[in-house]
């Protein structure tokens with residue numbers, strides 16, 4: 198495989214085409230100015246400039262977040278809520294301000310509805326664990342075939358431990374949810390509908406407001422069906438307006454939102470959080486502890502046992518404030534233009550199968566290469582500095598549904614450019630040529 202192998206049967210690269218509106222000198226959103234704020238994006242990998250397209254697994258961090266973490270550790274760090282000295286008060290203030298930022302980001306009614314967790318996974322486990330205590334054998338939990346394992350396995354626990362029945366909302370061939378089948382699956386036994394806002398594999402953006410409306414309309418008045426939306430991708434690439442969606446719970450994870458790892462958040466409607474039993478026991482989550490009884494703090498603190506991820510929460514707040522300077526619709530348009538450019542250049546390549554072509558999908562390009570294992574494809578692309586993910590992407594039932602054992606995924610973020618999209622296509626073609 199020669200490094201300079203020329204690809205002749207493809208549509209021209211962007212360099213040969215007219216510059217899109219997102220070029221450095223174009224109007225509006227400027228990905229080059231965004232990019233300049235991410236130190237890691239200027240490094241090299243295997244002697245090539247890094248082309249980071251593994252954003253659906255984790256996003257890189259802007260200078261603002263890196264600096265805020267350092268500044269907090271250097272100048273304003275102590276444990277929170279234990280009060281009575283200046284540093285603790287400052288840290289508490291920054292920590293609670295970050296909670297307010299998350300609440301604003303989600304358009305929650307109040308910051309009291311935002312529970313800190315260590316990530317999306319813990320947020321879903323927190324809800325499943327609490328709901329599980331009142332699950333009766335035969336109660337039904339609806340999940341979709343496109344869920345991440347984080348939104349499957351906690352519900353499997355309730356199947357194994359409480360006799361719950363998992364029902365699967367089918368995925369259609371184009372990667373959208375079968376909404377008619379979903380409506381039929383709702384029954385008087387349904388207790389929970391747990392669905393992703395956006396698929397981390399297919400890029401599908403689900404009609405979560407409609408999903409929620411149907412679930413709430415189907416439940417008995419005395420036991421409304423709860424709806425949990427997994428927003429780990431949707432919070433980044435769709436519109437995470439919890440009031441517009443109407444869901445009972447919404448989950449996000451910080452590290453995909455340009456914040457640190459080890460931090461996530463659970464939004465809950467006030468009455469949904471109030472009705473949820475505590476998850477872990479320890480300091481900070483109690484009101485009183487005696488030898489023969491214990492009473493719990495009100496949400497959100499009821500769900501935050503122990504010392505919380507203080508620095509991580511502050512870092513996530515800074516990341517969301519940083520993100521807020523960009524117009525969401527412009528970012529989505531930009532990301533989609535990169536996705537579309539790659540798809541257009543790959544048009545007609547009959548060795549390539551793209552998974553997920555749903556109307557209005559986000560900028561995730563997952564594909565199978567005929568005759569090549571996804572891991573090999575990803576490893577060859579890495580030689581050209583292109584970082585992509587390969588495997589089942591924590592969504593094994595979906596891989597089965599789509600009839601693939603593994604696939605490769607390129608996922609775009611606001612700091613990616615047309616040059617990245619071109620480098621991706623070029624590296625993919627070179628990888629493919631390796632197998633023919």
Ligand SMILES: *Cc1c(COP(=O)(O)O)cnc(C)c1O
Pocket residue numbers: 253254315316317318319345347348393395396397427429430450451452453461
């Ligand atoms: C990443 C992801 C998760 C899990 O988030 P963690 O940060 O690993 O806890 C859950 N669901 C979806 C759709 C994801 O993309």
